[in-house]
Structure formats: structure tokens, C-alpha cells
Amino acid sequence: MLLAGLFAVPAWGAPPADMAERLAACGACHGEHGEGAGGGEYVPHLSGKFAGYLREQLQAFRDGRRRYAQMTWLVRNMDDAWLERIAAFYAGLPPILARQRGDSRQSAALDARARQLVEHGDAALGVPACSACHGANLAGLEPGVPALVGLPADYVVAQLGAWRTGVRNSVEPDCMEAVALALSASDLRALGNWLAARGNDEQARPAAAGSLAAPMHCGSIPGSERVPGAGSAP
Amino acid sequence: MSLRRRLVFASVLSIPLLLAFVAWLALAIARQGGLAPFQVPAGGATPVAADAATLARGRYLAAIGNCAGCHTASGGAPYAGGRGFDTPYGTVYSSNLTPHAGTGIGDWSLAEFRHAMRHGVSRNGVQSPVFPYANFARLDDADIEALYAWLRSLPPVDGAPPANALGFPANLPGAMTAWRLLYYRPVPVASGAGGDPLQRGRYLVDGIGHCNLCHGSRGTLSSQHAEGYLAGGQLRGWYAPALDAETLERYPAAELARYLREGMSSVSGAYGPMADVVYANLQHLTEADALAMAQYLKAVPPPPPVRRTSARLKASDRQLAIGERLYAEHCAGCHGEDGSGEPGRYPALATSTAVLATSPANAVNLVLLGAVAPTTPGNPAPWTMPPSAHRLAAADVASLVNYVRSRWGQGGRLVTAEEVRTLGSAWLD
Numbered sequence: 001m002l003l004a005g006l007f008a009v010p011a012w013g014a015p016p017a018d019m020a021e022r023l024a025a026c027g028a029c030h031g032e033h034g035e036g037a038g039g040g041e042y043v044p045h046l047s048g049k050f051a052g053y054l055r056e057q058l059q060a061f062r063d064g065r066r067r068y069a070q071m072t073w074l075v076r077n078m079d080d081a082w083l084e085r086i087a088a089f090y091a092g093l094p095p096i097l098a099r100q101r102g103d104s105r106q107s108a109a110l111d112a113r114a115r116q117l118v119e120h121g122d123a124a125l126g127v128p129a130c131s132a133c134h135g136a137n138l139a140g141l142e143p144g145v146p147a148l149v150g151l152p153a154d155y156v157v158a159q160l161g162a163w164r165t166g167v168r169n170s171v172e173p174d175c176m177e178a179v180a181l182a183l184s185a186s187d188l189r190a191l192g193n194w195l196a197a198r199g200n201d202e203q204a205r206p207a208a209a210g211s212l213a214a215p216m217h218c219g220s221i222p223g224s225e226r227v228p229g230a231g232s233a234p
Numbered sequence: 235m236s237l238r239r240r241l242v243f244a245s246v247l248s249i250p251l252l253l254a255f256v257a258w259l260a261l262a263i264a265r266q267g268g269l270a271p272f273q274v275p276a277g278g279a280t281p282v283a284a285d286a287a288t289l290a291r292g293r294y295l296a297a298i299g300n301c302a303g304c305h306t307a308s309g310g311a312p313y314a315g316g317r318g319f320d321t322p323y324g325t326v327y328s329s330n331l332t333p334h335a336g337t338g339i340g341d342w343s344l345a346e347f348r349h350a351m352r353h354g355v356s357r358n359g360v361q362s363p364v365f366p367y368a369n370f371a372r373l374d375d376a377d378i379e380a381l382y383a384w385l386r387s388l389p390p391v392d393g394a395p396p397a398n399a400l401g402f403p404a405n406l407p408g409a410m411t412a413w414r415l416l417y418y419r420p421v422p423v424a425s426g427a428g429g430d431p432l433q434r435g436r437y438l439v440d441g442i443g444h445c446n447l448c449h450g451s452r453g454t455l456s457s458q459h460a461e462g463y464l465a466g467g468q469l470r471g472w473y474a475p476a477l478d479a480e481t482l483e484r485y486p487a488a489e490l491a492r493y494l495r496e497g498m499s500s501v502s503g504a505y506g507p508m509a510d511v512v513y514a515n516l517q518h519l520t521e522a523d524a525l526a527m528a529q530y531l532k533a534v535p536p537p538p539p540v541r542r543t544s545a546r547l548k549a550s551d552r553q554l555a556i557g558e559r560l561y562a563e564h565c566a567g568c569h570g571e572d573g574s575g576e577p578g579r580y581p582a583l584a585t586s587t588a589v590l591a592t593s594p595a596n597a598v599n600l601v602l603l604g605a606v607a608p609t610t611p612g613n614p615a616p617w618t619m620p621p622s623a624h625r626l627a628a629a630d631v632a633s634l635v636n637y638v639r640s641r642w643g644q645g646g647r648l649v650t651a652e653e654v655r656t657l658g659s660a661w662l663d
Contacts, residue, residue: 016615024568025604028620064308069661070603070621077497077513077608082615 019089025074026086034090042154048095050206052143054087056171067167097139097150098199106193110186114194117187121215125182128215130191133175137204138195141212144171144220149199153192160188171219178216259415267420271353272360272411275345279333282344282383292384295377297518299370299442300511301385304328307395314338314391319364322456324400326364334390347382348375352423360410362398363418368458369444372424372437417457431522435530438523448474448507465537466591471660472506473593480536484585490528495519496612502581503607503616505588505600513608549636549648557637560630564622565638573642579617583642594649595657597635601626602658628654 016022020032026046031037034046046054060066062075062083075083116122118138121129131138133145140147148156162168163180170176180188214224263269282288296302305328307316315330315338330338339347342357350356354367361367373381403409424437439445446458451467453459466476475481482490485501493499497512504512516524549557562571569575573583583589588596604621607613622631629651636648 022615022617025606025618025620028604028622029624070623073603073661074606074618074621077509077606079609079614082609085615 019085023086023089029070033093035093035096036150036152042152042158044151044155045096046090047093049091049146050140050143051084051087051091053146054090055084056144058083058087060169065169067162095139095147095150097147097204104193104197106190110190111194113187114190117183117191118194122182127179127182132215133212133218133221135204135207135212138198139204140206141221142206142209143222145218147206148195151195153189153196156192156195157188160191164188173217173219175216175218175220262415266414266418267353271349271355271414271420274355274357275343275349277341277346277357278343279341279386280344280382282379282386284383284387288380288383289387291377292380292382292387294518294520295373295381295442296384298438298515298523299444300515301331301381303510303514305331311391311393313385313388314393316393316395318396321362321364323404324398326362326398326400327395328365329358329395330391330393331385332388332391333386334392337392337394338390339385340390344379344382348378351378351381354414354418360414362400362404362410363413363456363458366444366447368418368421369441369446371421372441374423374426377426377442413455417453417455431526431529432533434523435526435528438527439530443527445477449477461537464531464534468593468595469507471595471657472599473587473591473595474507475587475591476537477531478534478536479532482532485528485532487525487528487532490532491521491524492612494527495521495524496610497608498578498610498613498616500577501585502587503605505605505607506596509606509608512610517608517610549633549640553633554637554640556630556633557635557640560626560634561637564626564634568619573638578613580619583638586642589639589643590646592646594635594639594647594653597639598631598649598654598657599661601631601635602654603661623658628652628658631658 020027026034029037029043030046034048036045037043057066058075058078059080061068061071062078064072078086117127118130121127121132130148133141134148135141135145138148159168160176160180160183163174163177166177183191210223214221217224302312304317304319305315306312307314307318307328310316311332313331315328317328318325319328332338333340335341342350346356350361351367351370351373353371354361354363354365400409421440424433424441426434426437426441428434446462446464448467448469449464450458451462451465453462464477467474485493485499489499489501493501493504494512494516497504497509497517503509519527568580569583570580575582588600591597600619602621602623605619607616609616626634631654632649632651635654639646639648
């Protein structure tokens with residue numbers, strides 16, 4: 001599955017062999033091979049993420065749809081062809097699914113709440129299970145839904161918060177915005193800590209495109225427009 | 235004193251003053267081009283040649299002049315205006331250049347468009363000098379007509395920009411007219427044709443390129459004055475270097491032309507706001523035009539040498555020692571122990587504007603934020619410099635920059651940790 005994902009990417013030829021050196025500015029925070037920097041509590045890893053997802057994020061930083069001043073500064077004068085090659089470079093490196101830094105002292109009640117949201121969602125809030133779109137092993141769904149494991153807790157909380165305030169957006173209809181708005185602030189923190197502590201010893205692979213029946217119509221999941229009640233936020 | 239005597243006395247005093255004022259006003263009106271600039275030609279769309287060559291010429295000029303850069307709001311439709319410019323006098327919003335009849339230039343005649351470009355006066359009144367009509371006034375008729383034709387070929391967008399939000403006294407009626415009377419001096423229309431590269435270069439640099447807006451310094455109330463011409467300027471925390479025969483001596487003309495078109499050369503690359511300019515505009519230059527601009531800039535006479543009023547400041551030995559250690563740790567890997575770098579990848583420090591300039595601002599910004607030259611057809615996969623804002627304290631950045639500029643620079647100003655903090659927060663907060 002991973003190989004299929006990789007080979008689908010490079011339409012313009014293989015990236016130069018010296019990519020890691022060319023991208024020294026990225027490596028300063030994300031690690032030389034996109035593995036995440038040691039001690040990084042906020043900056044995510046890049047390696048093994050889907051090329052399509054990475055390209056969409058790079059374009060969003062460049063065009064002002066996603067906001068982080070340092071990222072925008074570095075990519076603001078890069079054309080689509082080069083962003084695509086950068087995305088393909090990191091996508092082709094091994095994924096990081098190890099445990100990350102979070103608050104390990106989180107109460108059992110909050111852990112249970114997080115696990116409930118991840119595995120079953122919260123029907124009363126209209127929130128589907130995280131695993132319904134991000135895969136049972138939370139390793140993501142090709143081509144556009146990223147893994148939730150291997151990310152620092154602070155990063156996860158910051159992203160969910162950014163969706164709530166409209167600072168981060170994904171392709172419309174933006175399911176993550178609906179989900180983040182329905183959850184409470186304490187839910188976001190509980191999820192960040194629980195996910196950061198998960199890790200994935202089996203190096204599980206992401207789910208293949210089209211292999212999951214999405215519970216909502218999401219712009220990031222091709223084919224999900226056939227979901228009943230498509231387009232309306234829960 | 236009788237009433238009669240008082241009236242005579244007052245007249246003796248006031249009539250000469252009044253006459254002096256009228257004479258001054260007449261002179262001021264004459265010096266900015268008479269009354270003709272205030273007579274806006276009638277509107278009504280003018281049929282113009284819309285052949286492929288004219289449209290291509292208009293599109294080329296709009297790209298080189300970065301019309302879209304100012305006339306596009308963040309996330310808005312290109313050329314539909316509405317981008318706000320913060321000035322010391324308040325916020326000025328760019329106009330809608332699309333051919334929408336009510337809110338754009340849909341019912342502007344060619345004569346009205348040409349008048350706005352030449353005189354900065356349109357049906358919307360006397361324009362603020364944020365619109366660089368002092369530069370666009372140089373464009374010849376054929377180029378203005380090509381721009382008009384090309385703008386009219388864009389999809390019309392319905393949208394009026396917000397009204398300018400100016401403070402006192404710029405918000406008073408007639409303030410822009412008064413500014414024009416005081417500071418605007420007409421420039422001759424130049425010719426964009428002809429084979430002389432110096433003339434063509436000047437036409438592009440001073441006309442559509444409006445390089446002086448960043449690379450020049452401003453006089454009273456932001457007027458463009460002759461002494462400030464390409465003499466270097468400040469913008470958004472960066473220093474735009476002076477452009478003349480002396481400052482550009484280290485660039486062979488062909489390499490300067492490459493810098494303009496590709497954002498990279500054997501001497502240095504385009505970083506900071508200049509990377510934006512290359513990416514958005516100058517990469518579209520033809521090779522001949524880039525060379526003409528380079529040749530003209532290299533022929534601009536340098537200003538007379540300035541006598542230094544104070545002795546050059548020297549960094550302390552302790553600071554230089556810290557800087558030397560940090561250089562070896564963070565910089566030498568790419569720029570080399572001797573600062574010679576690798577042409578096309580990592581600029582040599584002894585020829586870098588950031589190192590040579592009197593102002594330390596660019597060097598600090600590059601160390602804090604990192605740097606990437608723009609992607610261009612000539613440099614599609616640019617090399618990068620890592621940011622250090624997250625790993626070096628402000629005092630360390632100051633030591634490093636002062637060390638590098640002391641070792642390879644020309645005795646520019648030292649930077650303090652406090653200034654480093656201010657510069658960094660302008661971009662990253």
C-alpha cells in the first residue's frame with residue numbers, strides 16, 4: 001500500500017539526491033530527514049506523510065490558508081513544481097509512529113474520554129470516531145487524511161484549536177472544522193495527550209484510498225460526497 | 235486712530251502678503267505642471283487594439299511593474315484592489331483595475347487612464363503618492379495603451395475598495411492637491427523603444443520598475459527628491475541597498491542581470507523582500523531587458539562620499555570571540571571557514587549586501603528567519619539557509635552578526651540584542 005502511494009507521486013522525475021542538503025532550512029526544525037527534531041514539542045515530523053497532504057499544507061502556508069509565520073516566510077516564493085518535489089521527498093522517507101511527548105500524568109477519566117472519542121466518537125455531539133477517517137491504527141487514509149500517531153501533544157492541540165478559530169482550514173467541506181468546533185477544550189487536550197502516548201510498534205501502514213466508508217462528506221476524502229446528509233455539519 | 239487710517243494701515247501690511255501668496259501659488263502650480271493635470275479627460279471605454287502582441291506587451295509590463303502586487307487584497311481576486319497600505323499618514327487602499335464598469339476601470343477612456351498614469355489625477359481625485367505616478371509618468375504612449383488594453387481583457391470584478399483611512403492633516407479636503415503643489419515635479423515622458431541599452435535600462439528602472447520606491451530615500455512628507463535617488467532605503471525592517479556604480483561594482487553586468495531574472499548569481503542571491511520582487515515580477519524580464527537594467531544601474535553615479543561624524547564602533551573582544559565560536563558552529567559548514575561560500579548555493583560573505591551594508595538589519599533578519607532564493611526557471615530548486623530564531627538567543631545573534639560584519643564587512647553599524655529582538659518580532663510574532 002505504501003509503495004503504491006509512493007509510486008503514484010513523482011510525475012516529474014526523481015528529486016535530486018542532495019534534497020536533504022538543499023532543504024537545510026526545513027531540517028533545522030523538522031529534522032534532516034523529516035524525522036522531527038530532538039526535543040521538539042511543537043514541530044511535527046514530515047517523513048512518511050502522504051505527498052498530497054504535504055503539498056496541500058505547503059501551498060496553504062504559501063497562499064495564506066494556513067498560518068505559521070516561519071513556514072510562510074520560507075515557502076512564500078516557491079512555485080508548485082518545487083513544493084511538489086519537496087512533498088515527494090519527505091513522503092518517500094520512512095514514517096515515524098513512535099510515542100511522542102505529552103502529559104503522561106493525564107487522569108484516567110480523561111484518557112477514557114479520549115479513547116472513547118478515538119474509537120467511537122460522541123454521537124450526542126455529532127462527532128464520528130477519529131478512527132473512522134484516520135484508520136483503525138490511526139496511521140492515516142490515503143491520499144489526504146494524515147496519521148494521528150507520532151505527533152507531539154502540543155502540536156495536535158494547536159491544530160485542533162486552529163481549526164476552531166478558523167486559522168487552519170482544509171479543503172471544503174471542512175469536516176475537521178466541524179469536529180473541532182463540536183469538541184470541548186478539555187477534549188482537545190485529552191486527545192493530544194492520549195494520541196502522543198500511543199506510538200505504533202508495528203509500523204502500521206496507512207489505509208488505502210477508498211478502503212474506509214467515511215462517516216461525513218469531507219473535502220480531503222475523495223468519494224465521501226456519497227455519504228448521506230453530505231455537506232452539512234453534524 | 236481713525237477707521238480710515240486703520241484700513242490704510244491694514245492694507246499696507248496685507249496687500250503685499252496677499253500678493254506674495256498669490257505669486258507663490260502661481261509658481262507652485264506652474265512647477266507641478268500647470269492646471270492641466272487637474273483637468274481629467276472624459277470617460278467612456280475606448281476601443282483599443284486587442285491583438286496578441288499588444289496584450290502580451292501589456293501583460294509583460296504589468297508583471298514587471300507588479301501592478302497585481304499592490305492592486306490585490308490578501309486572498310482577493312487579482313487586480314481587484316482593496317489592499318491596505320499603512321503609511322505614517324494613515325491607511326491607503328489600492329483601486330480596482332479590472333474592467334468592471336462601476337467599481338473598476340470599465341468605463342475609463344484610454345485618455346483618462348493615461349492621465350492617471352501621467353499625473354496621478356483621475357475621476358477619483360488627486361491620488362496619494364503611494365501610487366507611484368512620478369515613475370509611471372515616464373511610460374510612453376504605446377506602453378500605456380498596451381497596459382490599458384491588457385487590463386481591459388481581464389475578467390471584471392465587482393468591488394469598490396474601502397475608503398482611505400487617513401489621519402489629520404492628510405484627511406483634509408485638498409490635502410493631496412496641496413502635497414502635489416509642494417512636492418510633485420513632472421518628469422519627462424521617456425521612450426521605451428530604441429536600441430540604446432542604457433536608455434532602455436533607465437526607462438525600465440525609473441518607469442514601470444519603480445525601483446526607487448524601495449531603493450531610494452524619501453524627503454519631506456515622503457517626497458521623492460533628487461539626492462535620495464537610488465541612495466538606499468528602509469522598508470519593513472529591511473535595508474534596500476543603494477544602487478550605483480560603486481555599490482554594484484562587485485557584480486559583472488551579466489551576473490546582475492541573472493540576479494534580477496533568476497534570483498541567484500555568482501555574487502549573491504535575492505533574499506527578503508527582493509526575493510518577493512524577483513518571484514512576482516523580475517523573473518518575467520526578457521534577457522535583453524534584464525541586461526539593460528543591470529547596465530544602467532551599474533552606470534548610476536555614486537553619491538558624494540559622506541564624512542563619518544563618529545569614529546567606527548568596534549565590537550568588544552568578548553563579543554567577537556562568542557561570534558567566532560558561533561560562526562564555526564552554525565555558519566562555516568556552508569559559508570566556509572574563510573566565508574567564501576559556494577557560488578550559486580551559499581553566497582560569499584565579503585560580497586553580500588547584508589554584510590557590507592551600513593545597516594545590520596538584513597544580516598539579523600537572515601540569521602533569525604533563514605533564507606531561500608525564489609524559485610525561477612533559472613534556479614528551480616534553490617538552496618536554503620536554516621533559521622536560527624528558535625535556537626540562538628538575541629544576544630548570540632548580535633554577537634554572530636557583529637563578528638561576521640566586522641570580519642568581512644566595511645565598518646557598518648554594530649547591532650544590539652535589543653534591536654535583534656525588535657527585528658525578529660516584526661516578522662515572527
